[in-house]
Amino acid sequence: MSDSRIDDFVAVIPAGGVGSRLWPLSTPEHPKFLIDLLGAGATLIQDTYARLAPISGGCLVVTGATHAAAVGAQLPELGAESILAEPSPRDSMAAIALAAAVIEQRRGPAVMGSFAADHVIPEPAEFRAAVATAVAAARTGRIVTIGIEPTSPSTAFGYIQAAGGLEGVEGARDVAQFTEKPDAATAARMIADGAHFWNAGMFVMRTDVLLGHLARLQPGIHDGVREIAAAWDTPERADVVARVWPTLTKIAIDHAIAEPVAAQGGVAVVPASFAWDDVGDFASLAEMVQADADGRVSISRTAPLGTVEAPGAVAIGGSLPVVVVGIEDAVVVQTDEAILVTTRGAAQLVKNARASLE
Amino acid sequence: MSDSRIDDFVAVIPAGGVGSRLWPLSTPEHPKFLIDLLGAGATLIQDTYARLAPISGGCLVVTGATHAAAVGAQLPELGAESILAEPSPRDSMAAIALAAAVIEQRRGPAVMGSFAADHVIPEPAEFRAAVATAVAAARTGRIVTIGIEPTSPSTAFGYIQAAGGLEGVEGARDVAQFTEKPDAATAARMIADGAHFWNAGMFVMRTDVLLGHLARLQPGIHDGVREIAAAWDTPERADVVARVWPTLTKIAIDHAIAEPVAAQGGVAVVPASFAWDDVGDFASLAEMVQADADGRVSISRTAPLGTVEAPGAVAIGGSLPVVVVGIEDAVVVQTDEAILVTTRGAAQLVKNARASLE
Numbered sequence: 092m093s094d095s096r097i098d099d100f101v102a103v104i105p106a107g108g109v110g111s112r113l114w115p116l117s118t119p120e121h122p123k124f125l126i127d128l129l130g131a132g133a134t135l136i137q138d139t140y141a142r143l144a145p146i147s148g149g150c151l152v153v154t155g156a157t158h159a160a161a162v163g164a165q166l167p168e169l170g171a172e173s174i175l176a177e178p179s180p181r182d183s184m185a186a187i188a189l190a191a192a193v194i195e196q197r198r199g200p201a202v203m204g205s206f207a208a209d210h211v212i213p214e215p216a217e218f219r220a221a222v223a224t225a226v227a228a229a230r231t232g233r234i235v236t237i238g239i240e241p242t243s244p245s246t247a248f249g250y251i252q253a254a255g256g257l258e259g260v261e262g263a264r265d266v267a268q269f270t271e272k273p274d275a276a277t278a279a280r281m282i283a284d285g286a287h288f289w290n291a292g293m294f295v296m297r298t299d300v301l302l303g304h305l306a307r308l309q310p311g312i313h314d315g316v317r318e319i320a321a322a323w324d325t326p327e328r329a330d331v332v333a334r335v336w337p338t339l340t341k342i343a344i345d346h347a348i349a350e351p352v353a354a355q356g357g358v359a360v361v362p363a364s365f366a367w368d369d370v371g372d373f374a375s376l377a378e379m380v381q382a383d384a385d386g387r388v389s390i391s392r393t394a395p396l397g398t399v400e401a402p403g404a405v406a407i408g409g410s411l412p413v414v415v416v417g418i419e420d421a422v423v424v425q426t427d428e429a430i431l432v433t434t435r436g437a438a439q440l441v442k443n444a445r446a447s448l449e
Numbered sequence: 450m451s452d453s454r455i456d457d458f459v460a461v462i463p464a465g466g467v468g469s470r471l472w473p474l475s476t477p478e479h480p481k482f483l484i485d486l487l488g489a490g491a492t493l494i495q496d497t498y499a500r501l502a503p504i505s506g507g508c509l510v511v512t513g514a515t516h517a518a519a520v521g522a523q524l525p526e527l528g529a530e531s532i533l534a535e536p537s538p539r540d541s542m543a544a545i546a547l548a549a550a551v552i553e554q555r556r557g558p559a560v561m562g563s564f565a566a567d568h569v570i571p572e573p574a575e576f577r578a579a580v581a582t583a584v585a586a587a588r589t590g591r592i593v594t595i596g597i598e599p600t601s602p603s604t605a606f607g608y609i610q611a612a613g614g615l616e617g618v619e620g621a622r623d624v625a626q627f628t629e630k631p632d633a634a635t636a637a638r639m640i641a642d643g644a645h646f647w648n649a650g651m652f653v654m655r656t657d658v659l660l661g662h663l664a665r666l667q668p669g670i671h672d673g674v675r676e677i678a679a680a681w682d683t684p685e686r687a688d689v690v691a692r693v694w695p696t697l698t699k700i701a702i703d704h705a706i707a708e709p710v711a712a713q714g715g716v717a718v719v720p721a722s723f724a725w726d727d728v729g730d731f732a733s734l735a736e737m738v739q740a741d742a743d744g745r746v747s748i749s750r751t752a753p754l755g756t757v758e759a760p761g762a763v764a765i766g767g768s769l770p771v772v773v774v775g776i777e778d779a780v781v782v783q784t785d786e787a788i789l790v791t792t793r794g795a796a797q798l799v800k801n802a803r804a805s806l807e
């Protein structure tokens with residue numbers, strides 16, 4: 092059943108985020124979701140779309156106005172009407188709510204699922220099976236998230252605590268609560284109990300359910316996106332967007348919907364064991380790619396990578412041979428813009444790298 | 450007097466050595482002496498020649514056959530007859546002895562001084578003053594070396610122990626003995642007594658004195674270079690070189706001449722305090738160049754060097770901006786051949802870098 096198309100299921104792909112810890116691969120002009128981060132032949136947004144298309148009855152990408160043309164060029168299967176361009180970033184709630192309102196305006200209530208454009212999921216069939224279960228759970232009126240079974244006590248992700256099984260939907264459970272990124276001790280305790288899952292930011296729900304919660308919890312966003320959606324496919328779109336969009340509250344869907352609705356018992360989780368990563372920095376990127384026999388990782392390269400007393404070296408991009416001497420876990424990145432040299436352990440500091448050139 | 454030409458003084462510049470710890474700046478095809486290592490606008494052999502030309506009555510470069518054309522192109526002032534091409538490397542004694550024999554063959558006995566093509570001396574006038582003193586000392590029949598006053602207890606250089614003053618030549622002293630590269634404790638003890646100097650491999654001597662010692666200590670080399678020199682400016686050169694050169698003993702001038710002659714009281718030293726470095730690796734290269742206000746060193750670059758928690762960074766060559774994140778004393782080198790990433794502390798290991806690509 093995992094690869095059967097669900098006609099009333101619309102995949103929504105929010106495509107934002109600068110990926111500053113992946114500079115110079117990811118830049119504001121050419122962000123993470125538009126690049127072939129793994130060197131596998133497809134960009135992350137192309138992978139995301141390809142993963143969802145087999146089970147979706149439609150797809151909307153919500154992205155910044157400056158990237159709409161690039162998204163269209165990378166996804167020619169998607170018509171221009173399926174790319175919603177935000178004039179400015181107003182966080183995930185506004186983006187997802189706009190998509191929900193446009194879906195209802197165009198076709199009436201449907202089930203929607205929101206999946207970030209820049210995550211990596213190497214097992215698409217298992218992913219789709221989880222989405223199909225989540226769609227079934229969403230039909231009961233829940234906000235449904237997909238929870239990733241933790242493979243380590245990561246402190247880089249938020250966690251979802253599951254409660255009992257969701258009545259009538261095998262494979263889904265009620266959500267007790269969401270927890271923000273924990274410290275290491277808390278993370279270790281949570282993964283030991285078997286009831287905590289990584290929050291991958293995937294939400295599946297009926298558009299009418301989402302918009303109903305919004306009308307109650309964030310009425311400004313609800314009314315705003317309804318007004319914009321009504322004008323979207325008319326000559327008034329530009330005027331209404333220019334007037335209303337900047338007034339929408341900047342808030343993440345987690346805080347606006349998931350956490351308060353969970354507190355009221357309205358959220359379910361579909362636990363899933365497929366591999367998933369948001370590939371936030373070069374250390375996690377290196378983990379996604381097979382090392383050679385000597386533990387070296389090369390991504391998007393054909394030239395050799397040599398090492399002298401330098402275990403764990405990573406080379407990304409560029410056409411020149413690279414040699415690392417006497418540095419452990421070194422990461423060397425070359426693009427047309429710059430050369431970055433760091434270590435896996437310092438990967439989080441890369442967010443300040445570009446600014447250091449100014 | 451330091452910049453007066455000495456008509457019967459011939460500067461000999463052995464131009465060899467791969468500089469493997471400076472790869473990929475220095476390569477077998479384009480070794481250290483042929484490159485503008487400091488990014489100062491001249492190659493090391495051009496600097497060496499320019500330093501010696503004002504006081505020399507002639508100059509000979511001894512280099513590998515594969516580099517003779519490049520040397521000629523870099524030193525157009527030097528006629529082709531002043532570049533002696535070795536068909537294969539046979540260490541410094543054969544190279545210097547060949548130069549001595551060719552000088553005698555062409556012009557009769559003279560004073561010669563041998564100075565490596567790939568050392569850095571930022572104060573040429575002080576260097577020439579020391580050479581002039583060394584020439585005066587050499588006229589007494591000594592083998593004369595120039596000893597650099599140590600600025601640190603370096604374990605990278607050999608040392609010369611001076612004895613009493615050389616009679617009749619102010620500024621020169623007898624040599625008690627040569628010491629090979631010491632350990633740190635020995636180096637510290639030696640520089641504390643004020644009588645030890647770095648051995649910079651500079652030798653000044655009369656050609657007849659050198660060839661006389663050779664005839665006694667290394668008769669095979671003596672006879673061989675005499676035979677080659679007799680044929681050098683004749684049509685027989687190629688045949689004689691092909692037959693005799695490969696038979697010459699491979700030995701350094703230090704072991705063949707300097708050490709045994711010193712033991713017999715025949716060597717003098719001219720102590721000198723000019724700055725000198727053989728720039729053997731990237732750590733010493735970085736020390737030769739002024740750091741910016743943040744302690745960063747850029748060589749042969751116009752693009753910026755950024756750092757995030759990375760003190761002491763060094764960037765060499767290349768046209769791309771470089772950013773180092775979270776690595777102390779990092780060294781990043783870019784050429785058309787490769788990118789090398791190391792640290793100042795690991796600079797000695799670079800000699801194995803190129804082989805790691807094979």
